[in-house]
Amino acid sequence: MVKMEDYGDFETAWCPGCGNFGIRAALIQALTESGLAPHEIVLVSGIGQAAKMPHYLRCNGFNGLHGRSVPAATGIALANHGVKVIVNSGDGCNYGEGGNHFLAALRRNIDITLLVHDNQIYGLTKGQASPTSQQGMVTKAQPEGQRSRAFNPVATAVANKVSFVARGFAGDQKQLAGLIKEAIAHKGFSLVDIMQPCVSFNKVNTWAWYKERCQPLPADHDPADWHAALRQADKFGDAIPTGVIYKNEERKPFSDHFEILARGPLFKQGTDYGALQEIMGKYA
Amino acid sequence: MVKMEDYGDFETAWCPGCGNFGIRAALIQALTESGLAPHEIVLVSGIGQAAKMPHYLRCNGFNGLHGRSVPAATGIALANHGVKVIVNSGDGCNYGEGGNHFLAALRRNIDITLLVHDNQIYGLTKGQASPTSQQGMVTKAQPEGQRSRAFNPVATAVANKVSFVARGFAGDQKQLAGLIKEAIAHKGFSLVDIMQPCVSFNKVNTWAWYKERCQPLPADHDPADWHAALRQADKFGDAIPTGVIYKNEERKPFSDHFEILARGPLFKQGTDYGALQEIMGKYA
Amino acid sequence: MARKTVNVMIGGEAGQGLVTIGNVLAKALVHAGYEIVVSQDYMSRVRGGHNTFVIRAAVQAIQAPEEGLDLLVALNQETLELHGWELKPGALVVADRGLTCGQAACFSVPYQDLTEGRYINTVALGVAACLLGLSQETVGKALEKQLGKKSQEVADKNADALQKAYAFCQERAPEFAALEPAPAQGERIMLGGNEAIGLGALAAGLKFLSFYPMTPATSVALTVIAAAQKMGVVAEQAEDEIAAINMALGASYAGAPAMVCTSGGGYALMTEGLSLAGITETPLVLVIAQRPGPATGLPTRTEQGDLDFALYGGHGEFPRAIFAPGDLNQCFQLTVKAFHLAENFQSPVFVLTDQYLADSYRGIKPFGLDGVQPVQAGDPQAADQGWDYERYALSPSGVSPRAIPGAGSSLVLSDSDEHDNKGHITELAMVRLAQHEKRLSKLDGLREEVIAPQFGGPESAETLLVSWGSSLGAVAEAAQRLNGQGRQTATCHFSQVWPLKPEQFLPRFEKAGRVVMVEMNAGGQLARLIRRETGFQVHGLINRYDGRPFTPDYILQKLAG
């Protein structure tokens, strides 16, 4: 049986009080409860505070470029659909630099779990506005307040009929672990946008701010109902609903489109020179 | 008075029968009806068939890189908010290569009009699937059919509470000219996603296919109603509603955030060395 | 009297089907045993404009396109206007009765009378083939193959049109020397440079391809895609080039030999990912099919303008290798080698080609697969070390045993930050030094494997013509002609342009009276690189940067002028 300890214990470079600790704990809980051993998963990340996660779990990891965790994860998931591919990265990474890959992941329904540590700020680079920063937020780079409207990743995902999208909160480890577990178990793309306080740079969306607002979805919320999901996704004010917002069971996981993957992961497949000879013959 | 002829007459490199001709005609009609002279506008584009538009109108033009028309247009609109900035580019350009800029434009509410020639295919590169290609569409690059779900740009725009989004059809020049005119008059970001038959490569979404489906929105559609807009945006099957799908009057055009732009376009503003001396003094 | 060689142009608008005629004619020539070199000149549009498809054919070996036309198949009037001046004495034009040939000897064909609109091209094809002396049967077979499984009706109509063309030609054709019969040849295939690269990748055990369409690289991807099911390859069109390279790196990390293909502008977007390949030591093959820049430039033409960029693209310092094939066999073989180097040195390796070579069909023997080995991704011995596994263990060669995540108990951590032996972020100066030097030292190993430039012609020649990549053939033929004229000329061709091993070429350079570099760019990029690496400055530079490939004539003219 997989134990929490299997995932190791590391000194982190996060600030004391950072929401990332709660996410890490929830992730490890979800992994162990899912019975996944460290060599059965690959943690993928970009660059940012959140993106340091692969260094703080004892498992396979690919810590790539800022904004590019999703394509790297896509490649890994296609090359080896035998491993669980889980992306941990920031709001800047996924919705800023990597926005185009976010859109593509929604279209592809690629079999990865995307955990966005959404602190509504660029943490590692010391506090500039991110795509999810609230309009008007003042930072050193936005002294007159952020001019853009905040991006709504959940509504965007629902609008594009993503196959799984949830919203979690770093301060509710139990719920979050459950959401991550469900996301990992889901076949196809799953997104968990996680409200994560950044105690060093985000003085607007603080622990208290989130705690006051984050509340589980109404019990009768039906994640299969697109319009209901949009209504919940739209809420980001006095209340921020958490839980599984939308699920679309009609979509096929991306790797299922590749017949050849039924034979196993790519690295185990050989090269058929007979077939190649035949293919060459077509050029005759 | 501005006349159609002011915009010139050019030989094009488009295929006979291409939907782009209708879009060009509608654009010129909209421009002249808006009373805009060639030197009062800048046409911006990326690379693709649609993106050749700046060469086929006698006016200012910036024909930049594939996928990067929106940022170029953003820079132009901020540097000179006295000119009307209109982007013409393809679905590949805007939703594929340039997807991240599309998202950012929605957030910024940048004062440009984006006309997407949405032929649901990569035309110039000879027929690969684009982000809006229907799932299952067969091309040389997708011989087993496109695996991804089609991107819904209109729903994405509505989900992010864009300030103006319409859907048009290259085959209905009158309606399209009206939509473009309204989009140009709109303050802030305006998107017109235009159904454009590609007679050379898209054998699924043909003239007949679109004609059968494109139909004006119900007369009682209220573009201020977000949920109603989402319902219409979601329709892309037996019927494709055309017209102004959503309008959000609450958003401030991006350039209004910059106080200094009240003084005029940037190229007319001088350099205040007294102010600079003072700024330097702060480092004392 | 029959001729030994012929230069045929088919010209018309995009969409008129001239590539189809060209392909079938070329294939028929190959089937009949001739050597061919095709060069395609097309505009960045889908219909209209002006395109040409030129086939140079000969009974003996040829290696380059040539100037001057023997036969011009004009599908429209514009073709006559644009190319009339290229006709050699004795040349013939084949054109519809409605077109005006001016001064040129003209074989007017009443296409409309001979067939219905749809089959006019078949008649044009038939007339051209007949003039060249190809048998109707050979052309008919090539045509059938090209058309694939169409309806019986279509097949019959085509056969009929061909028959009419032959009949008309045999009856009415003006004097035109046909080709001498070609010597018997074994099995041959006809393909272009990009297909050869695609096949090379498949032969090397490619398992993952990600790409974003971009002329003139797309056909590499299409070659792989067409074979993907059978060869067990996952090929995915990415949302952009950045995604393409990062997907490929993810796949490669996970054990799938991976490739991306693009042109200069797409490569520009990949340079950050290239740098990631460098620091994570992830094997990757990058195909860059060059076209003239800057930016969009001339998107359907040819150039060798991105050598510097291939060499220095990506921030920071890390080793790489760059191949530049000169012909189809090199396209195939060097791509195979690129995969092995990439894996063995856990480094990015480039195959630098260009539009001319990409689209230049030739008839060749099928590539031999004997002795070709598929890449073995990762080191099985590294698979079961659990948490003790060190992805970046130091080693004398700089290469660490690579485990594949999920293949065993070894936990594999790759990091874009500077890292310690296990892949964990570090900021320690000492660890940085050790890891950076480890990575850089792999260049020594790569240098040991360098393919030596190939010399041709007399060792004591006064003039040495140096080239790289696709100019191989034009330079070789230019030298042949000079030698034929008694002007001793040697050649040197680099099919690998990085790293360089001066001892492989410097002695010969220093001995030569005059070393002239032949490059399809403005700056003389290889010439500059050679100077940087050896101090040797070439004595002359023949370059071309109007988007058109070298011909022997062009080189001779510049050499004279």
Next chain:
Amino acid sequence: MARKTVNVMIGGEAGQGLVTIGNVLAKALVHAGYEIVVSQDYMSRVRGGHNTFVIRAAVQAIQAPEEGLDLLVALNQETLELHGWELKPGALVVADRGLTCGQAACFSVPYQDLTEGRYINTVALGVAACLLGLSQETVGKALEKQLGKKSQEVADKNADALQKAYAFCQERAPEFAALEPAPAQGERIMLGGNEAIGLGALAAGLKFLSFYPMTPATSVALTVIAAAQKMGVVAEQAEDEIAAINMALGASYAGAPAMVCTSGGGYALMTEGLSLAGITETPLVLVIAQRPGPATGLPTRTEQGDLDFALYGGHGEFPRAIFAPGDLNQCFQLTVKAFHLAENFQSPVFVLTDQYLADSYRGIKPFGLDGVQPVQAGDPQAADQGWDYERYALSPSGVSPRAIPGAGSSLVLSDSDEHDNKGHITELAMVRLAQHEKRLSKLDGLREEVIAPQFGGPESAETLLVSWGSSLGAVAEAAQRLNGQGRQTATCHFSQVWPLKPEQFLPRFEKAGRVVMVEMNAGGQLARLIRRETGFQVHGLINRYDGRPFTPDYILQKLAG
């Protein structure tokens, strides 16, 4: 006895406020008339880890950081463990009573007894300042300035803590030589390289800045942003670096002098846009603040690893210029010049700096604004030509009169494809040649404006130390010391690294007995470039690539070893 120079380190965790102490102490030193060179060493994290802020101060001019510490203000035990060995004989440690100093002479301060937790740093600052011989008043003022408008209570408590520190120090401090009084100085400002670049851009008439945050470039943007309202600049944080450069090009096309700033990884993403600047001939200034790669590398450290990439980034061939400032005045002046060159040659121009220079505070006279001219975007004479206007008219200099769209009747068409004089797409070989040669010929003009490398030291010196960019100071001091020892040493510093004008340096290189290149990279990139351009091979290379800047000691050691 007082001292003429001192090296002070403040060390602790990120978040402990050591940068604040360092800033105030540095500013107080500047106010008191001393010369300073700051070097900051910090980790890629926000809290914790280990960071240092080192101030070298002197009564006379100094230009580089130095090794060996005279005073170590340790905010935690780790600082003592990591830096104890760097203490010079006679050095003193200032530390909380709770810390263990080991062998070192230690001034234990009972922080908790003297003040409340929040003001401990002020006490540490006060003790250090007191030891250095700064007046309490000077430090108090610098502290007030740094804190800005805080509440009166906070101001009072700080003043009180400072007072306590001075009292304790004056009573209990062990022997420690204070600094000699500094000569009187005029008005001075304290800032780092990035602020100087930002101010230079403002002085040149920058009107548009787009950027994506990236260490160590962000502070260039922050400098501009802080002044944007007053100076009439639109500054926008882009969604990514690709957007940043394309926005800047759009703005520049529309008449706003524009700049982007980033580091190597962000620049990688900008290379396609750079190529667009090349073909559209759109003025653009690019600031690259280098850090060690590949990829994320050591994100908060320093390197000069991207010269090659700056020079060859972007597909296709087009001209550019690259500046590499060596000190604050060069940061300012060369940035001004970069804007003028960019406009005058309608080309991209680089300012290549690095983390060390970016974060290296110095005290200098305010930059003189006399004679500084703002860039005039576009040519007013081109404004009213309607449709006749030719954006890309051919001209002997390669520069065409540039109209600004919307400024007049001239219709301005810019195109990333090869184009004709009007900016329309063309595929004609002749037009391509004319436009390509026009663009390339601008390099001649750029070459005429090249800033000559600066030579120092005896002309007949045996050893010539060559450097570029931020290594200026360390090399100059190393040479000074050698000359002081009677070992004749000259220096040569390139503040512009492209284009090169060999006649400006080659004669001196050829005369020198031993030319040694000093570069903060592994490859010796400028050395290679010089060889490529001149054939001259330097005799030695001193390089460093562990992410730390050069010091005179480091250079002398390598030179000896």
